[in-house]
Amino acid sequence: xxxxxxxxxxxxxxxxxxxxxxxxxTYRRSxxxxxxxxxxxxxxxxTYRGHEYQK
Numbered sequence: 520x521x522x523x524x525x526x527x528x529x530x531x532x533x534x535x536x537x538x539x540x541x542x543x544x545t546y547r548r549s550x551x552x553x554x555x556x557x558x559x560x561x562x563x564x565x566t567y568r569g570h571e572y573q574k
Contacts, residue, residue, distance in 0.1 A: 521532040565572045 521536075523530045523532055562573050
């Protein structure tokens with residue numbers, strides 16, 4: 520059983536830690552840029568309290 524410390528008080532953890540699998544993250548600039556362009560419209564219309572604004 521693990522003892523946790525939070526703001527000076529100790530707590531007992533009753534659950535076992537879940538085993539986690541490690542995932543290596545990669546950054547592919549061209550894929551990211553393409554997906555970002557597809558996800559956002561060219562000129563989104565924003566509405567605030569009934570008034571429309573363009574970004």
